[in-house]
Amino acid sequence: xxxxxxxxxNATTPMTVGVANMISDTLVVGGNASSIHAAGRLARQKVExxxxxxxxxxxxxxxxxxxxxxxxxxxxxxxxxxxCKHIMASTVEHDSVLDAAENIECLAVDENGIIDLxxxxxxxxxxxGQVLVSIMLANNETGVIQPxxxxxxxxxxxxxxxxxxxxxxxxxxxxxREELGVDxxxxxxxxxxxxxxxxxxxxxxxxxxxxxxxxxxxxxGRRAGTENLSGIAGFGVAVEFVESRSHxxxxxxLRDALESSIKRIAPGIIIFGGNVDRxxxxxxxxxxxxxxxxxxxxxDLKGIMISAGSACSSGKVQPSHVLRAMGIDxxxxxxxxxxSLGNVNTMDDVDYFVQEWEKIYLSANASKFMEVA
Ligand code: PLP
Numbered sequence: 001x002x003x004x005x006x007x008x009x010n011a012t013t014p015m016t017v018g019v020a021n022m023i024s025d026t027l028v029v030g031g032n033a034s035s036i037h038a039a040g041r042l043a044r045q046k047v048e049x050x051x052x053x054x055x056x057x058x059x060x061x062x063x064x065x066x067x068x069x070x071x072x073x074x075x076x077x078x079x080x081x082x083x084c085k086h087i088m089a090s091t092v093e094h095d096s097v098l099d100a101a102e103n104i105e106c107l108a109v110d111e112n113g114i115i116d117l118x119x120x121x122x123x124x125x126x127x128x129g130q131v132l133v134s135i136m137l138a139n140n141e142t143g144v145i146q147p148x149x150x151x152x153x154x155x156x157x158x159x160x161x162x163x164x165x166x167x168x169x170x171x172x173x174x175x176x177r178e179e180l181g182v183d184x185x186x187x188x189x190x191x192x193x194x195x196x197x198x199x200x201x202x203x204x205x206x207x208x209x210x211x212x213x214x215x216x217x218x219x220x221g222r223r224a225g226t227e228n229l230s231g232i233a234g235f236g237v238a239v240e241f242v243e244s245r246s247h248x249x250x251x252x253x254l255r256d257a258l259e260s261s262i263k264r265i266a267p268g269i270i271i272f273g274g275n276v277d278r279x280x281x282x283x284x285x286x287x288x289x290x291x292x293x294x295x296x297x298x299x300d301l302k303g304i305m306i307s308a309g310s311a312c313s314s315g316k317v318q319p320s321h322v323l324r325a326m327g328i329d330x331x332x333x334x335x336x337x338x339x340s341l342g343n344v345n346t347m348d349d350v351d352y353f354v355q356e357w358e359k360i361y362l363s364a365n366a367s368k369f370m371e372v373a
Contacts, residue, residue: 005304005349009191009342010140010168010282016193016241019234023195026230033227034218043229050236054200057239058166058185059176066201066209066222067232071167071188072096073212074201077223078134078163078184079104081210085129088160090115090136090146091325097134097165098321107135112276113144113326117154124158131160137169137180141322141338143282144273145173152181161207167191167199171242172251172279183207189231193343194238198231247343252280254341254350259283261354266361272323272336281341286332287357289364295337302356307338 006014031043048062055062068074071094079087079100088105089097092113098104105127107120115135124131133155138145152162163184166175171192177185183204190196203209203222215224259271262285270286287295292308299306308320323333339353 003303003349003352005352006344007304007306007339007341007349007353010143010338010340011307012190012196013193013342014344015190015195015234016238018241019194019237022237023230023234026233031229033229034216043227046229046233046236047227050232050239053236053239053243054187055202057170057175057243058187058202059178060185060202061205063220064203064205066203066219067227067235068199068201068223069197069228070190070199071165071186072199074167074186074188074199075134075163075165076100077201077209077212078186078203079132081212081222082132082161082184082207083130083210084132084161086127086131087134088120088123088127088131089134092139092144092322093134093136094140094165094167095321097136107133109325111326112273113139113142113322114276115146115151117147117150120151121154121157124154124160127158131155131158132163133160134163134165136165136167137175138166138173138279138282139273139322140168141320142273142284142326143168143279143340145169145277145279148180148182156181161204168279168282171245172248172281177202189235189238192238192242195231195234198228198235200235248280251341251343251345254345254347255281255283255339257347258339258341258350258354259285261350262357265354265358270332272326272328283339284336285339286336287361287364288335290360291334292337295335295360298360299337299353299356302352304353304356307340308336 031039033043033047051062051065054065075096087101091106092109109115135146135151137148148164155162162182164182165186167188170187185202188199209222211222211224213224272284320333
């Protein structure tokens with residue numbers, strides 16, 4: 001085996017040393033942020049420091065940051081905690097949006113996975129009562145970026161509230177609440193080098209948000225339960241790294257080099273979302289003749305970690321609802337993998353991946369080449 005290559009940063013991004021140190025220090029010191037004695041005040045200080053950093057990252061006020069157990073809870077909190085008559089969401093949203101509420105009206109996307117703004121406005125025009133629309137900033141499988149600022153402009157004409165799931169976009173592209181014009185933003189720490197099990201919902205304070213849990217009055221009554229102190233402190237440190245975004249140009253260069261090499265080997269290859277605005281680290285690639293599962297296993301045997309272009313939360317690869325929504329046939333969608341790069345990757349990793357990709361591709365497609373010859 002050559003080396004270990006981690007190309008699955010959209011699933012989770014390895015924790016930085018600074019984050020791990022902050023977590024272990026915080027765990028040792030302890031304290032409950034609601035206690036009024038010295039240990040409690042120290043814990044509160046850590047929570048509020050992290051809150052300030054997260055607020056600054058997205059251009060919000062600290063009081064608008066509600067800590068949650070992750071992106072899934074942030075999405076559930078907004079979709080279930082806001083009083084509205086009608087929820088609309090795109091068909092390519094994460095399951096934590098699509099499954100968060102009953103009767104979500106799904107908004108179609110085009111072949112690149114981008115929402116149809118004209119159809120959206122027509123639907124809004126015909127809908128009565130308070131609407132909440134949820135459109136992700138960037139897709140976790142393809143990396144395709146949605147026109148969220150345009151969605152907000154249209155939504156505001158009709159008095160609709162707008163939520164964006166920015167779990168994947170955070171740290172990879174600019175994230176400014178005002179520019180996006182949204183009322184709510186979901187974030188998750190483990191996608192940016194922070195710990196798993198902590199996230200945040202950025203909340204427009206003018207809108208009443210009801211806590212999903214009953215209990216204490218933490219997070220200004222918007223999320224009951226003792227704050228996850230070490231997780232929050234670690235999230236705060238992870239945000240400092242994101243603020244610099246120094247790794248973004250590097251990952252884009254690596255991702256583009258990877259795609260160019262693959263296209264040279266197999267000129268007809270499909271890269272989903274390849275011609276539209278995408279996250280700089282993500283590539284969603286179809287390989288003829290080899291299923292996603294087989295590709296994952298073959299790469300894994302070589303020490304390369306990737307994922308299917310689909311959700312595999314229970315360890316089993318399911319057909320991707322994202323690719324289906326983009327009109328991709330199941331026979332194609334079942335041969336798609338997702339590569340997501342991060343700060344730790346190098347050009348050596350890319351070269352090694354391309355070398356192994358070529359071997360798998362050629363062994364599966366050799367008979368076709370022989371037929372042509
Ligand atoms: N939203 C998107 C777009 C995601 O990619 C994910 C995780 O993969 C989530 C939400 C859920 O975040 P968490 O793992 O923090 O619950």
